[in-house]
Amino acid sequence: MAKTGYGKRATGDEDPHADPDFAHLLPRDTEVAVFIDHLDNGHAMGHKVLAEVHPRYGQQAMRTSLNHLIDAGHLRWIKEHITLQDNTMRWVTRTYWSRTRRSPEWWAEFARERDGKDVTPDHGPGLARTEEPAAQPTCEPPVRDDEPSADASSAAYGALVRLRAADPRIALSEADCRSLEPLAVRWLSRGATPNDITRALTDGLPPTVTNPGGFARKRLEAKMPPTKDETPMAPEPSRPLRGRVTRVIMACGTCDQDERTVEIVRGICVECRKEFDENPMTDEDIAKGFEEVAHLGITSAHFLKKKLERRTGGPVPDTFRSVPIEDRVHYHYRDNRDRIANGLPPRRWNP
Known part of the structure; x- marks a missing residue:
């Protein structure tokens, strides 16, 4: 997969x-x-x-x-x-x-x-x-003790917006502020103040911040204060980012x-199409190729053997050859038969 x-x-x-x-x-x-x-x-x-x-x-x-x-x-x-x-x-x-x-x-x-x-x-x-x-249910979810109110959400968003005035290197866009607002709300729900968020995001900045939104998210997650009762919270289920x-x-x-x-x-x-269409074969080419290869498989062994005998001055037993003539013809015939069946041009015979 x-x-x-x-x-x-x-x-x-x-x-x-x-x-x-x-x-x-x-x-x-x-x-x-x-x-x-x-x-x-x-x-x-x-x-x-x-x-x-x-x-x-x-x-x-x-x-x-x-x-x-x-x-x-x-x-x-x-x-x-x-x-x-x-x-x-x-x-x-x-x-x-x-x-x-x-x-x-x-x-x-x-x-x-x-x-x-x-x-x-x-x-x-x-x-x-x-x-x-799917549409979200209209019923109100149960209220948790550490769940922030609307005022806390407004304060968290305001703290992120004011970063632009505190240090221009960490100036956040409106989309960044909306995306980071849930993290800032968690800071406030754990007893932090807007000034704590500002200090956490502006202290020790590098000379240039190329991605303020990603930089702020990493710091907010890494420096998240503990809960009020100092008991570890159960990990929240990871939700995929909307794309x-x-x-x-x-x-x-x-x-x-x-x-x-x-x-x-x-x-x-x-x-790539030039290479792909270099040797296109029609149905007529395929049928003709089958006929030629079939004829080659029947007659090539005889003519090749005669040609080699003329070259060597007489018959040469197959035991003196690396591959018998019939086997070479059979391999060539079978290879070209498969190539033609798949739309590829046949290879030339190279004795």
């Missing part, structure tokens, strides 16, 4: 399972598509990881099949810019899978709809909650470059 927030993600709104789901793909790509379709959401989608768990195909074959699935409209790599509740930001690359074949226009609309989604991490590995949070997608861009499924720097066509950038 991938880290939380990453891994395979189903696009949803798909057709039911059916035999023709991947009938338009080559045999190997069909097998890889069925394999990916049965993976759990959140499973890592790198070609190296998939090759480790797939019983038949290695890294190169898996990477080629992934490119074919991207080109066919089943896979997309999308980069999402996430802004969290604590005002921190990050880029996350998502891997979206669709059992139903999708057009480039459908994927473009899907990426556009991702903008603005709530992606607060869920407890499941590799998942993210995309629906809006929202603020920007979405398409990424190349091969080199991971995004559309800001390269042109992406059907999920693959132009440079």
Whole structure:
């Protein structure tokens, strides 16, 4: 499984399972598509990881099949810019899978709809909650002895706002003040004063504070005063920070470059597509290739043996060769048969 927030993600709104789901793909790509379709959401989608768990195909074959699935409209790599509740930001690359074949226009609309989604991490590995949070109950929660009043909340917010006047290096934005207000309220509920908060956040500041919000959060947590009765409090359950997608861009499924720097066509950038489309094979090419390879497997051993006999002046027993002629022809035939079946051009015979 991938880290939380990453891994395979189903696009949803798909057709039911059916035999023709991947009938338009080559045999190997069909097998890889069925394999990916049965993976759990959140499973890592790198070609190296998939090759480790797939019983038949290695890294190169898996990477080629992934490119074919991207080109066919089943896979997309999308980069999402996430802004969290604590005002921190990050880029996350998502891997979206669709059992139903999708057009480039459908994927473009899907990426556009991702903008603005709530992606607060869920407890499941590799998942993210995309629906809006449920409404809070209207009943009043039970009042605790150390729960601050509205006046205490106002005093905590005011103490954070006044930091700008106390020391410009720790000037907090409105979002920082709202985010840090619960910590400041806990300080006041434990007997601290607004001046104590100011001193804790301004004493011994470095010459430059590049992230005042993060710096203040770290100090408020590290210097939290003890409770009034000096009894340790039970650890509060950790809650994931709310996060929202603020920007979405398409990424190349091969080199991971995004559309800001390269042109992406059907999920693959132009440079990678040149290599991908270097030797495209049509159905007629595949049928012709099978015929040529079958003919090669029948006649090559005879003609190659005659050629070697002319070169050596007479018959040469197989015991004097590193590999018997029939075995070399068989290996070449079997290799080209598999390559053609998977849409790759056959290799030249090199006796």
